[in-house]
Amino acid sequence: QQPFLSVRDLKVHFSTEDGVVKAVDGLTFDLAKGKTLGIVGESGSGKSVTNLTILGLHDRERTAIDGEILLDGKELLTASERELERLRGNKMSMIFQDALASLSPYHTIGRQIGETYRKHTGASKKEARERAIEMLRRVGIPQPDVRVDDYPHQFSGGMRQRAMIAMALVCDPELLIADEPTTALDVTVQAQIMDLLKDLQQEFGTAIIFITHDLGVIADIADDVLVMYGGRCVERGTKKEVLRAPQHPYTWGLLGSMPSLDGPVDVPLSPIPGSPPSLLNPPSGCRFHPRCTFAEKVADGRCSSERPLLEVTDGRGAACHLTADQRRDFFADYAATR
Ligand code: SF4
Numbered sequence: 001q002q003p004f005l006s007v008r009d010l011k012v013h014f015s016t017e018d019g020v021v022k023a024v025d026g027l028t029f030d031l032a033k034g035k036t037l038g039i040v041g042e043s044g045s046g047k048s049v050t051n052l053t054i055l056g057l058h059d060r061e062r063t064a065i066d067g068e069i070l071l072d073g074k075e076l077l078t079a080s081e082r083e084l085e086r087l088r089g090n091k092m093s094m095i096f097q098d099a100l101a102s103l104s105p106y107h108t109i110g111r112q113i114g115e116t117y118r119k120h121t122g123a124s125k126k127e128a129r130e131r132a133i134e135m136l137r138r139v140g141i142p143q144p145d146v147r148v149d150d151y152p153h154q155f156s157g158g159m160r161q162r163a164m165i166a167m168a169l170v171c172d173p174e175l176l177i178a179d180e181p182t183t184a185l186d187v188t189v190q191a192q193i194m195d196l197l198k199d200l201q202q203e204f205g206t207a208i209i210f211i212t213h214d215l216g217v218i219a220d221i222a223d224d225v226l227v228m229y230g231g232r233c234v235e236r237g238t239k240k241e242v243l244r245a246p247q248h249p250y251t252w253g254l255l256g257s258m259p260s261l262d263g264p265v266d267v268p269l270s271p272i273p274g275s276p277p278s279l280l281n282p283p284s285g286c287r288f289h290p291r292c293t294f295a296e297k298v299a300d301g302r303c304s305s306e307r308p309l310l311e312v313t314d315g316r317g318a319a320c321h322l323t324a325d326q327r328r329d330f331f332a333d334y335a336a337t338r
């Protein structure tokens, strides 16, 4: 059976004045209906670019794209701007970190939600207003029949985020892409928004791609996880596999920089030393090798000369030259220090 969303060997390269930036360099994954894929990585790992490309929001003039993106059997990379326009907001939708950037300050919340609805359904203004009120109620805005006439600046940060979710879901999209939607919120509101997304997913059966740099958020919401580094996927698997028995040194580093999932929360955080790779001149071989403390365990300097391939079995895999035994031992050592 055809997966709902299928991305195959996606490459997204931008031309810049300084050369070609290989923002995404060979990415493959599937997503089933009603499931959540968490994509995790530092900034510049290619996670946001991947999703803008799925939505067709990349700069077509300056971007060279290769590979396949099939949504419900439809190839998105060859779809016309018009077709994409029809799919966006309707079949696929997105929410971002910054609700103010997606909401217009000049129109009421209700009008903005209603217009999205009208555009895709041809509903009347009255129907659209009713739908907007209903959506505001669903995302937990108090007195939705009054607040529907508020402007974005009259909403708190958390309420604006809810309004943006209401706008994203007004046409029952089958795919929702959430790019760090809770990063700017305080912990309590963040937890509320996550619960809301989970409830709405239950209700609507939406497939969600959740992009974050925070493994704690992944632990909360994802079914499957894809770890990205330097425009490539370095590890993937179910949430349990990736968080409980990670196989890639970069994932160990990420896990090391967050409090333990079920252990004491006062473990000192150890962010990965060094900085993300330049995608203009990416490191040779394994892109993580300049930062990897395990590279010396691999013979013949292979880490800096040979790209480790991501071999995936039953959705599980890691791209690293360490042997399976080495990975098991090193992870056990690492886990013991936690
Ligand atoms: Fe580290 Fe080498 Fe594995 Fe890359 S391939 S993660 S450099 S051990």
Ligand code: MG
Binding pocket: 043, 047, 048, 179, 180
């Ligand atoms: Mg981003």
